[in-house]
Amino acid sequence: MSEKMLKFVQQGREMPEKRSADQRNEDFREIYDSFSEAAAQIQASRCSQCGVPFCQIHCPLSNNIPDWLMLTANGRLEEAYEISQATNNFPEICGRICPQDRLCEGSCVIQQSGHETVTIGAVEKYITDTAWENGWVQSVKPVRERAEKIGIIGAGPGGLAAAEQLRRKGYQVHVYDRYDRAGGLLSYGIPGFKLEKYVVDRRIKLLEDAGIVFHLGIDIGGSTSFAEIREKYDALLIATGVYQARDLRLPGSELGNILPALYYLTEANRNDLGMKSDHMSDGLNAKGKDVVVIGGGDTAMDCVRTAVRQGAKSVKCLYRRDKENMPGSEREVKNAEEEGVEFVWLSSPDAFIGDENVREVLVSKVHLGVPDSSGRQVPQIVPDSREAIPADLVIKALGFSPENLPQLFNEQGLEVSSYGTLRVDNSTMMTALDGVFAAGDIVRGASLVVWAIKDARDAADQIHTYIERRKTAAA
Numbered sequence: 124m125s126e127k128m129l130k131f132v133q134q135g136r137e138m139p140e141k142r143s144a145d146q147r148n149e150d151f152r153e154i155y156d157s158f159s160e161a162a163a164q165i166q167a168s169r170c171s172q173c174g175v176p177f178c179q180i181h182c183p184l185s186n187n188i189p190d191w192l193m194l195t196a197n198g199r200l201e202e203a204y205e206i207s208q209a210t211n212n213f214p215e216i217c218g219r220i221c222p223q224d225r226l227c228e229g230s231c232v233i234q235q236s237g238h239e240t241v242t243i244g245a246v247e248k249y250i251t252d253t254a255w256e257n258g259w260v261q262s263v264k265p266v267r268e269r270a271e272k273i274g275i276i277g278a279g280p281g282g283l284a285a286a287e288q289l290r291r292k293g294y295q296v297h298v299y300d301r302y303d304r305a306g307g308l309l310s311y312g313i314p315g316f317k318l319e320k321y322v323v324d325r326r327i328k329l330l331e332d333a334g335i336v337f338h339l340g341i342d343i344g345g346s347t348s349f350a351e352i353r354e355k356y357d358a359l360l361i362a363t364g365v366y367q368a369r370d371l372r373l374p375g376s377e378l379g380n381i382l383p384a385l386y387y388l389t390e391a392n393r394n395d396l397g398m399k400s401d402h403m404s405d406g407l408n409a410k411g412k413d414v415v416v417i418g419g420g421d422t423a424m425d426c427v428r429t430a431v432r433q434g435a436k437s438v439k440c441l442y443r444r445d446k447e448n449m450p451g452s453e454r455e456v457k458n459a460e461e462e463g464v465e466f467v468w469l470s471s472p473d474a475f476i477g478d479e480n481v482r483e484v485l486v487s488k489v490h491l492g493v494p495d496s497s498g499r500q501v502p503q504i505v506p507d508s509r510e511a512i513p514a515d516l517v518i519k520a521l522g523f524s525p526e527n528l529p530q531l532f533n534e535q536g537l538e539v540s541s542y543g544t545l546r547v548d549n550s551t552m553m554t555a556l557d558g559v560f561a562a563g564d565i566v567r568g569a570s571l572v573v574w575a576i577k578d579a580r581d582a583a584d585q586i587h588t589y590i591e592r593r594k595t596a597a598a
Contacts, residue, residue: 127196131169136239137162139249144461148431151315151395153219154458158249160198166242167195173232178243181230183577184210184217188227188243195246204254207247212284212576213326215255216309218248219318221573222421222452255325262332265293271590272297274356276343279307281563281575282362283327286335288583294590297336299352304396305337307364309572311389314425316432320396349532353559357593358586361537361545361554361561362579363528365569369521371417375475382407384422384520391429409435413513415484416440417472418520419448424455426518427464438464439512443471443489443502471502473509475517483511523569544568552578552585560586 140156147154158166170192178188187206194203207214223229223244231240254260273289275282278300286296304310306323331337341347353359368383370376390407409430416426419442430438440459442449445468449456460466469489476483488508491500525543529535538546538555545554545561552560562582563575 127164127168128170128172128193129168130165131171131233131238131241134165134169136169136242137166138242139245144463147316148462151429151432153319154316155245157252158245163246163249164196164198167192167246169233169238169241170196171233175232177230177232178227178241182227183571183573184580186210186214186227186247191250192241192243192246195250200250200253201257201259203250204259207250208254208260211573212287212580213280213572214247215251215322216280216318216326217573217576218244218246218251219322220313221571222454224453226573260329262329263287263291264333265291267293269293269295271295271357272355273586274299274352274359275362276300276352276359277307277362277364277563277565278302278305278337278339279362279364279563279575280309280572281364281579282307282360283330283579284576285360285362285562285579285583285586287330287333288580289586290330290333290335292583292587294587295336296334297338297356299338299341299343299347301340301342303340305339310396311392312385312422312425314388314392314429315395316428317425320392344532349534353556356558358558358560358589360579360582360586361528361559361565362563362575362582363526364564364575365523365525365544367524367526368519369524371472371519371521373472373474375477375481378475378477379480380515381475381481381517381519384416384418384426384518385523387518388422388425388429391433409433409438409516411436412515414438414516414518415512415514416518416520418442418522419444419450420520420522421451421455422522423520424451424459426520427459428455428462430516430518431459431462431464435516437513440464440466441470441472441484441486441512442466442468444491444500445469448491448499467512469502471504475514476511481514481517484514484517485509486512523564525565525568528565542568551589552582553589558589560589 139158176189191203191206227243228240234240272295275298278298286298290296305327309323410433414430414435416423427438427440470486471489474485475481488505489502492503495501529537536556540546545565547561560582562578
């Protein structure tokens with residue numbers, strides 16, 4: 124083992140320098156600076172190189188974290204990048220947006236001995252950003268070209284990861300998306316202060332350079348039929364993600380300026396990308412408004428922090444449980460608090476009040492009762508605790524459900540689960556339709572980008588196996 128490792132006793136945990144809240148509230152740029160080479164080496168050297176690497180075990184992609192930390196500590200960054208990208212199609216993206224506190228860093232062994240975790244995510248980001256700067260990141264060059272064509276519906280992280288894996292094997296890959304820009308939620312759902320869009324754009328350019336063909340602004344099931352797309356390809360992968368917002372139907376829900384989170388974030392991201400929207404001058408712009416966001420996940424954090432940057436008068440986040448039970452990243456909650464967001468814990472909305480547009484949210488206090496079958500305490504309304512909170516703009520960030528794809532694609536042969544997700548054979552990842560596969564959130568349900576990448580890589584392997592078996596059977 125390198126003498127440079129196991130320095131967690133002498134060296135404390137540090138993150139890259141973070142811009143002040145006043146500075147970062149003025150723009151949509153990322154809030155963390157990059158590590159210097161020396162700082163990255165120091166933080167990587169804190170790894171204990173434990174015999175059972177729980178950081179790797181609890182990473183959905185099984186990233187070989189201890190090895191690339193050791194290589195970074197020894198200044199061997201190109202090798203560190205090669206190991207990092209071997210299991211992850213987008214390491215610089217995961218380094219920025221993965222909830223490391225719930226995955227790799229949250230499982231770090233040295234934390235159990237009273238030391239703070241290794242700064243895995245920031246080191247991962249540093250490794251790949253350095254690789255880009257030095258020209259080490261190269262587009263896929265297949266050893267040989269294959270004649271078979273694979274179609275992918277969905278240009279989000281799952282679709283992009285599968286496209287690269289299949290192109291690596293030499294397949295002719297075509298990716299379809301209804302948006303005018305590839306990237307899915309990476310482009311339109313996640314704000315720039317967590318993931319600047321040049322990071323996504325350069326990855327997509329790399330995929331285009333590899334020979335992957337993108338068909339954007341294509342409405343499958345509308346102007347282009349699913350059957351037509353299926354007919355063109357030897358296999359098809361559905362990786363649409365889940366976009367249907369979960370709703371909260373309360374008295375007054377029909378009032379104006381009550382919006383689903385993704386609609387709000389998409390328009391804000393389009394505006395940040397320079398794609399000016401007429402909507403940003405009215406209901407979707409938080410400037411000067413009392414904003415209330417309902418929800419406690421990472422999407423809610425994206426919304427409250429976006430509203431702050433738009434110049435909201437006040438921003439409150441309503442969540443029916445307490446801080447310890449927040450489903451989102453602790454780091455994101457802390458960042459939001461620093462930026463001026465007020466969290467109203469143990470609060471449940473009862474109704475929206477207003478004339479044409481919302482003016483107030485009626486909220487009752489909540490008491491956490493005994494745990495239910497899931498182990499979580501059940502929120503119970505406290506009688507006679509209702510109060511009114513001013514609100515000119517209400518954003519509902521309650522999670523996402525699958526769209527009705529059999530109806531949307533006019534293909535009843537696609538079977539769905541009781542949750543509306545596509546049903547697949549777990550061993551092959553194929554749907555009920557021969558040669559049609561599915562992966563990511565549309566199968567798993569709303570989840571993390573890193574899980575979408577994992578599922579997509581598995582699906583690409585299964586598609587390759589399917590094609591090879593067909594070739595063998597036809598021989």
